[in-house]
Amino acid sequence: MDTPTRRHLLKTAAAAASLPLAGCATPGPREAGATALPADKLTRHVDLFIGTGGHGHTTPAATRPFGMVQLGPDTYNAVWDSCSGYHDSDRSIMGFSHTHLSGTGIGDLLDVLVMPGVGDVKRQPGPPSNPELGWRAPFTHADQAAEPGYYRxxxxxxxxxxxxxxxxxxxxHRYTFPASARSHLMVDLRHGMQDKPGVPTRVPWAELQVVGNDTLLGGRSVKQWADGRxxxxAMQFSRPFERFExxxxxxxxxxxxxxSRGTQLLAALHWRTEAGEPLLxxxxxxxxxxxxxxxxxxEELPGWDFDAVRADASVAWERELSxxxxxxxxxxxxxxLYTALYHSLLAPTLFSDVDGRYRGMDLQVHQLPHGERNYTQFSLWDTYRSLHPLLTLAAPGRVPDLVNSLIRMAExxxxxxxxxxxxxxETGCMIGYHSAVVVAEALAKGFTGIDFKRAWPLWRQRAMDDAYRGLPQYRRLxxxxxxQEEEATSKTLEYAYDDWALARLARGVGANDDAVLLQQRSLNYRNVFDPAQRFVRPRLANGRWAEPFEPRAxxxxxxxxxxxxxxxxxATFLNQHDVAGYMQLFGGEAGFIDKLDALFTTSSEQLPGAxxxxxxxxxxxxxxxEPSxxxxxxxxxxxxxxxxxxxxREIMDTLYSDQPDGLSGNEDCGQMSAWLLLSALGLYPVDPVSARYVxxxxxxSSAVLTLPGGARLEIEAQGNGPAQRYVQSVTWRGQPYKRSWIDHASLVQGGRLVFVMGSEPNRQFGAAPGDRPPAAL
Structure with missing residues (x-):
């Protein structure tokens, strides 16, 4: 069975991605938002354009933390680097839509596009190479600005x-038109992400209702990546339109x-405008x-005070960032780092109405219990590694709703x-079923308000019974x-980690026999490790190693x-839960270290077709x-x-920056940013289910994390600087601390964690066996 991963998209998108986008000049450094935020505001540090270049795939859309609406510019919708609808190298805008994916490796959404025009109505956006053929608008980076909750x-x-x-x-939206008798807005229900240029977004049905002369109601279904969503x-205007088409x-x-009902609906709304007169x-x-x-x-926006809504959005972001x-x-x-925190608070996104209703994975409408919220947009293969662990520290109040959303989806x-x-x-994208890790991590970290016993049989069915993407062979062999199966070696390793997570969940709910079985099965990573080559490698159904073998292939x-x-x-290092046991396959610690060193020092050359x-x-x-x-x-x-x-430190110094191409890969709904932020704090959850940080x-230089109940986690890196990358010693709550790791339960009680930094390694720190992270089953 083929697995829908981002690589499938790349097979067809690589050629398109290599084509020049409209205007390829690289802009110089710039601050996000030329609006001079107050000097005491943390939002002033956030640059919404970091990640919009290169392959970062982020969007500068205006939104609230975890907001359902992400309202922003679409520069293109038909090449891989414009998965978010926006790319830094583009030089024209096709409109402003209300939903975006920030940093994913596959595109979708871009719903309900609005575009202002003056003069003749044009019925297509037109190509990036010739924007004058449609309603596209040329722009330069000097023409735009952004800050959390605002775009201009x-x-x-x-x-x-x-x-x-x-x-x-x-x-x-606030549009300030010139004086004209021919001002208009286009509302496009055809627009969305496309598979490639010239292939329209698949819209099985759309409907539009014009109510009076100031309201549009409508909807649509879309069969793109999220097939059939x-x-x-509901759209209202601050001034009545004179006519519509x-x-x-x-x-x-x-x-x-x-x-109207159809598959290709487009509306044009017309006004006479005076210079400087805003239309909202x-x-x-x-x-x-x-x-x-x-x-x-x-409920959320009864009035028309744009500046007040913008200010309130800024306050919401300030509260989350602070x-x-x-x-x-x-x-x-x-x-x-503050941009990384911002990006880490964009997804998962809210997916329930003010009255608690939401559309479930069965496409039926459901009602939430009072006070709960439903979320969507879980890039789990990516985000279980860093984003969800970060949220347990930086946004713990949201964790129960996030996990309960996953449980409802499973049901x-x-x-x-x-x-x-x-x-x-369900897009079915990527491998494994790492919602298991997010649920098990919440249990391991003691979160309440989650019915783990309700969750257990749902995930047990996947682990024990489902005929899902190679799992029958995995269970048997x-x-x-x-x-027999695409991407089989990676799937074996990822299923082994899911088994480890579910073993912890099973033990937590009292299913001890299943816990023993799953923990033993989590050692299946050994079955694709070749001790002669000291590599993980593909294995055939007859038990033999697949040939030819080239570790870069x-x-x-x-x-x-x-x-x-x-x-x-x-993939040889895709072991997060049994590292101590894994080392023995390399002949011990020395062999393991030698292989790790070789990973970072061997040639970076890629084979043709990468x-x-x-x-x-x-x-x-x-x-x-993310596997790295x-x-x-x-x-x-x-x-x-x-x-x-x-x-x-080398990764942080060389593979991140404060420029538009400041991410070394797809942002992936906050994963790249969460890695940076946790690493900058000196903490990383190699095995999130263990509830430990290495x-x-x-x-x-210092950080203060405000915890629930008013506790504070204070982190200080004394003597830190560009060359001072080595930890010399650590104190925790005023006492010497020799371990090279710490557990979540200690951190969330609050305290002061002090790293003393130096320019040369202290090879004794963390070297003793008792001071190393526990990692044996």
Missing amino acids: VALRDRGVTVELTATERVGL HIYF VFNGAGADASTARE VKCGISAVSAEGALRNLR VLQLQTFDARHQRM QSEQGVPVWPLQGR GYIPSD LGHSARWHDFTESNAWQ PPDIAGLIGQYAHGN HHIAYLYAYAGQPWKTHARV FGSPLV
Whole structure:
């Protein structure tokens, strides 16, 4: 069975990604938002354009923390680097839509696009190479600015200034037109992410209702990545439009019918405008119904005070960011780290209405218990590694709702437990079923308000019974044969970690026999390790190793890949839960260290045909791909944490920056940023289910994390600087602390964690066996 991973998209997108985008000049450094936020505000450090270049795939859209609405510019919707709808190298805007994916490796959403115009109505956006053929608007980076909760751009070709802000479920636009008798807004229900240029977004149905002369109601279904999702909207205008036109399909005549249904709906709304006179638009969205969208609009945004909504959005972001007070030895790092925190608080996104209704994975409408919220957009293969552990520290109040959302999805989806859920649909993207890890981590960290006994049978079914992507072979043979299943070697390793997570969940709910079985099965990683080569490698159904074997290759045959976003070099270190036992396969600690060293020092050369998402290379370590993210921390398990310090600081110094291309790979819904932020604090959850953090090399000079109940976790890196990357010693709550790790339960009680930094390694720190992170089953 083929597994829908980002690599499938890249097979078809690599050629398109190599084509020049509109305007390829690289802009110079710039601050986000030319609006001079107050000097005491943390939001002033956030640069919404970090990650919008390179392959970061982030969006500068206006939104609230975890907001349902992300209202922002779409520069293109048909190439891989524009997965978020926006890319830094583009030089024209096709409109402003209300939903975006920030940093994913596959595109979708971009719902309910609005575009202002002056003069003749054009019915297509037009190509990036010739924006004048449609309604596209050329722009420069000097024309735009952004800050958390706000975006602005000047469309000089038509003399229109666009400003955007949002509540959680409502987008608010402010358009300042020139004096004209022919000003208009286009509302496009055809627009969305496309598979490639020239292939329209698949819209099975759309509906539009014009109510009076100031309201539009509507909705549509979309069959793109999240196949068959529903989205509805309610849009109101601050001034009545003079007339409207609706177009239903290519070449269709304009209609003034107040109700329309079709697959290619487009509306044009007309006004006379005076110079400097603003036209405001507010648009609520809902997955339940247009009436639900209207209810969201009326509850969250009854008025028209744009500046007040913008200010309130800024306050919401300030409140979320202020949970972490950071000081750094380089001002550039302040921008990097607060932007990383911002990106870490964008997803998962809210997916329930103000009345608690939401559309489930069965596409039916459900009602939440009072006070609960439903979420979507879980990039779990990525985010279980760093983002969800970060949220247990920086946004713990949201964790029960996030986990309960996953449990509801598992109950409602005919496809079982969540893998990559988006807006009520299961994309099935990537491998494993790492919702198991998020649930087990919440249990391990003592979160309440979650019914873990209700969750257990749902995930047990996947582990024990489901005929899902090689699991029958995995259960029978202890590995997945690479001549029977795509990406089989990576799947074997990922299932082994899911088994470890579910063993902890089983033990927590009293299913002890299952816990023993799953813990033993979590050792299946051994079955794809070749001790002669000291590499993880693909294995065939007859038990033999697949040939030919090239550790830089993605697969041994042209039929399919053996690894997911990795090769044998990186996959060889995809062990997060039994590192001590794993070392013995290398002949002991020395052999393990030698192999780790080789990973970082071997040639970075890629074989022909490697996809463009292999990025952020140090040797064959690939920071742009999530299977590598814990690897630099493995030195600590072998008693050489000083090598962890050196490599982690190297990654932070060379593979992140405060520029638009400041991420070395897809942001992946906060994973890349969460890695940076946790690493900058000197903490990393190699095995999130263990509820432990391995020490790295702090990038901060000091940090204060405000915890529930008013406790404070204070972190200080004394003597820190560009060359002072090695931890010399640690104190915790005023006492010497010799371990190279610390547990979550200690941190959340609060206290002062002090790292003393130096320019040379202290090879004794963390070297003793009793001071290393526990890692044996």
